Every structure is written in C-alpha cells, then in structure tokens.
Amino acid sequence: MRLLSNLLKRFVEKGQLTVIDASGQRHVFGSGVDGPSVTVRMHDKKLEKELFFNPELVAAEAYMDGRLTFEDGAGAFELLHLFSVNRKGLAAHPVQQALRRAWRSVRRFQQANPVGKAKENVSSHYDHPAAFYRLWLDETMAYSCAYFREPDEPLADAQRNKFRHIAAKLKITPGMTVAEIGSGWGGLAIYLAKCGAHVTAINVSPEQLAESRRIAQAAGVADRIDFKEIDYRHLQGKFDRVVSIGMMEHVGVSHFDDYFTTVRNLLAPGGYAMIHAIGRMSPPGTTGPFIRKYIFPGGYVPALSEVFASTERVGLWVDDCEVLRLHYYWTIRAWRRNFMAKRAEVDAMMGERFGRMWEFYLAAVELGFLHGSNMVFQLLLSQQRDDVPVIRDFIVDEERALLAREHL
Structure with missing residues (x-):
C-alpha cells in the first residue's frame, strides 16, 4: 500500500476514504469533514499499484470486474463524489500531471473521427x-x-x-x-x-x-x-x-x-x-x-x-x-x-x-x-x-x- 497511500494522503483532504486492502488491513485517509465517507475493499494485491498509476481508469475497471467493492451501502456515486470534492489534490500529484501531459500529446489521435x-x-x-x-x-x-x-x-x-x-x-x-x-x-x-x-x-x-x-x-x-x-x-x-x-x-x-x-x-x-x-x-x-x-x-x-x-x-x-x-x-x-x-x-x-x-x-x-x-x-x-x-x-x-x- 506504500505507493497508493502516498497518493491518497495527498489526494483526500475533504471527507474520508477507508481502504481495506487485500490482506484485510484498514487504511484511513482524509479529515472526515466537508465530504462523504466511503469504504472500499480491494480484492487483490496488484490493484494497489494499478490504482496509483491510473486511478481514474483502474477504479472504474476494478469496480466493473468485481476487484473493488464498496462497504456499508456505498456505491460508485459515493466514491466519485469523494473524488469530485478532492479533484484538485489528485490533479496536483506529479504522476497524474505526467499522465495528463501524455494524454494531451496524443489527443488528436484519440479523437480521430x-x-x-x-x-x-x-x-x-x-x-x-x-x-x-x-x-x-x-x-x-x-x-x-x-x-x-x-x-x-x-x-x-x-x-x-x-x-x-x-x-x-x-x-x-x-x-x-x-x-x-x-x-x-x-x-x-x-x-x-x-x-x-x-x-x-x-x-x-x-x-x-x-x-x-x-x-x-x-x-x-x-x-x-x-x-x-x-x-x-x-x-x-x-x-x-x-x-x-x-x-x-x-x-x-x-x-x-x-x-x-x-x-x-x-x-x-x-x-x-x-x-x-x-x-x-x-x-x-x-x-x-x-x-x-x-x-x-x-x-x-x-x-x-x-x-x-x-x-x-x-x-x-x-x-x-x-x-x-x-x-x-x-x-x-x-x-x-x-x-x-x-x-x-x-x-x-x-x-x-x-x-x-x-x-x-x-x-x-x-x-x-x-x-x-x-x-x-x-x-x-x-x-x-x-x-x-x-x-x-x-x-x-x-x-x-x-x-x-x-x-x-
């Protein structure tokens, strides 16, 4: 969880995100105020590193595939609500900035119609x-x-x-x-x-x-x-x-x-x-x-x-x-x-x-x-x-x- 924890500590300021890793250990991020509280469970170890390098895509795919699930009645909306009120923190992370520069460099290819x-x-x-x-x-x-x-x-x-x-x-x-x-x-x-x-x-x-x-x-x-x-x-x-x-x-x-x-x-x-x-x-x-x-x-x-x-x-x-x-x-x-x-x-x-x-x-x-x-x-x-x-x-x-x- 070291890489992912590094990202989440900088990202989650408002609200609270609790991550239950593949070994069952709980990790808590955020202040718990001015935003929702969400608990997610990761079902395999590889997911930790994958989320660090491309959280926007991997979180969605992991949910689609059942590798990431929610606790206490939460769902995709609650997780994305937490993301949306903390989006500036994610955008400021060096890895995410590098990803966006890479996406921007190929956007004309991606949008070819x-x-x-x-x-x-x-x-x-x-x-x-x-x-x-x-x-x-x-x-x-x-x-x-x-x-x-x-x-x-x-x-x-x-x-x-x-x-x-x-x-x-x-x-x-x-x-x-x-x-x-x-x-x-x-x-x-x-x-x-x-x-x-x-x-x-x-x-x-x-x-x-x-x-x-x-x-x-x-x-x-x-x-x-x-x-x-x-x-x-x-x-x-x-x-x-x-x-x-x-x-x-x-x-x-x-x-x-x-x-x-x-x-x-x-x-x-x-x-x-x-x-x-x-x-x-x-x-x-x-x-x-x-x-x-x-x-x-x-x-x-x-x-x-x-x-x-x-x-x-x-x-x-x-x-x-x-x-x-x-x-x-x-x-x-x-x-x-x-x-x-x-x-x-x-x-x-x-x-x-x-x-x-x-x-x-x-x-x-x-x-x-x-x-x-x-x-x-x-x-x-x-x-x-x-x-x-x-x-x-x-x-x-x-x-x-x-x-x-x-x-x-």
Whole structure:
C-alpha cells in the first residue's frame, strides 16, 4: 500500500476514504469533514499499484470486474463524489500531471473521427437496444441536456422545454426546411415537424434511426421527417435552418472545421444554425480515460476558445451564445436515479458488468456538471450578420407563442 497511500494522503483532504486492502488491513485517509465517507475493499494485491498509476481508469475497471467493492451501502456515486470534492489534490500529484501531459500529446489521435471510424465510435454507445434506454430515459427519449424551469421539474417536462426553447431560437414557421445533424431518438425532429417544418434528420446509429422512425410514425409526422443513415460530411442540399444537438462532442478537435464548414454550406441564403453541445469553462484539455475507453470513444468536450477559433476560421457569425450551467446536472441526476431504480432490469438485460459500467458513467458525468468544469452551450450561427434577429427578445416571444399553442 506504500505507493497508493502516498497518493491518497495527498489526494483526500475533504471527507474520508477507508481502504481495506487485500490482506484485510484498514487504511484511513482524509479529515472526515466537508465530504462523504466511503469504504472500499480491494480484492487483490496488484490493484494497489494499478490504482496509483491510473486511478481514474483502474477504479472504474476494478469496480466493473468485481476487484473493488464498496462497504456499508456505498456505491460508485459515493466514491466519485469523494473524488469530485478532492479533484484538485489528485490533479496536483506529479504522476497524474505526467499522465495528463501524455494524454494531451496524443489527443488528436484519440479523437480521430474520419468517415467510417466516426460511425464505429458512435455505434459503440448508441446501438444498445432501445429498450435499455427506455428503462431510464423519460417518455420523450431525449438523451441530451434538458431545460429546467425549476431544479425538481419532472424530466419529461424539462425535455419538452428544451425542444420548445430550441424551436423558438430557430424561429420555425410552417414550410421551413431543417437539417438536423445527429438526430438521436427523434424527439426534436418530431417537435419541429409538429411546428410545420420539413426535417431531414441524419444519424449513423441504425438502432436509433429504426426507433426514431417508429416514434415519428406513431406521432403522425413521419411524412414530414426524412431520417437518413449518413455521416454529416456527406449531407448535401440547402436548408432554412440547421440544428445539431449533442453531436459536436463526437466530432473531435481535429474535425471542428469540417463540422462548422458543413453547417455553413448547408445554410440557404438568410438561414441560420443552432448548435447545442457540452463544453468546458476551463482551458482545452482531454477526455478522461474511462469515458474515452468505455463510453464515448473518439469524444471530446471542447473549451469555448476552441469552438470560437473554429467558427472564426470557417467564417461564421456567432450571433448568440447561451451557457446552461446546472441544467445538465439536474438532467443526469434524474437519469441516474431512474437507472438505479431499474438496476435489476438493466443487469438482467445487459449483464452485471455493463450495469456497473453504466452506473460509474452516470455518476461521473453527473458530478462533472456539479463540481467540475462541464456545462452546455447553445450557439446561433449565420453567414451574414443580420440573418438572426438582432434583438434577443424574439426567443422569449417565440417560446411563449409555442407554449400557448401546445396548451390549445
């Protein structure tokens, strides 16, 4: 335990971590105040050294494999909560600093998403059965940040708020053509179609497309949505509006210019785009090893400096930027609670190791939006400076009109 103890003594300042090693000896770290108290048990000696050299990845894998377990009713959330309130101490350790420098040096390779590879990366996450997602998402099947009027608003209502908020920003009128890059389970495309738009919705996940077509048919708008299995770089045509929700995170820093050039080229004269994506308020960084390996291979959450540098290079006006700071924390908190309530069904459907992996993922990202640097940004982009109304009041006016129509 010498190496690992050296790390944990410097890392755990708030709260308390009790480690029961493979021989049964207990080691206690931390003050016990201003944070949670967690007890973990390590089931083999090798784990001590492995955790020292790469704790973020190894802790997750050890939990997935049953080599690390929790005592006293704790779970991944409690361990990651302890980690999140002590993250500065871990980041300051020389070994962890060296790891981050190494990750940063190869991040363009890690985030490479050429045509074909991008589909493979996306499929690894989104081509799980729709029935799995249905267990813990709300009835809208929206798998992106919701828009909460109140922190405890029902998730389905908050997701409908998000659709309405986006439609208002797009200023949708009947007959408009809309290209949606990364259509998810189809919820936004269906909402925009109900507003009278004709939507071309693209995705590279066959599972999501099949479910989206079924939902659109049930909603009575299948004739107004063309779902296509195509990479965004291959979409052609001109559209009054372009919208992309939760897609830019899958592009990779080397492909930002490709992405924004595609958005620009798809816009008809006078049209504009709306981009909704996860970002970071901190400087450019890397994707954590667990998320990169198991959850979103090829994914990266950009700093706004990287986003704006790309829009500058491709010649797009950033007409509006809204930052949603706690909305995704509230969203993922609801997902994790739903997931844990259905955990037995998840394990039966997907296997216990998968269930532990997904538990770790949801806990990690929830806390990343509470204690970390993650947030969500929404941009309005255009080729000309006056393609978007120059006063923001139109967003509120459009949103109220849409809400009134929904209540008719």
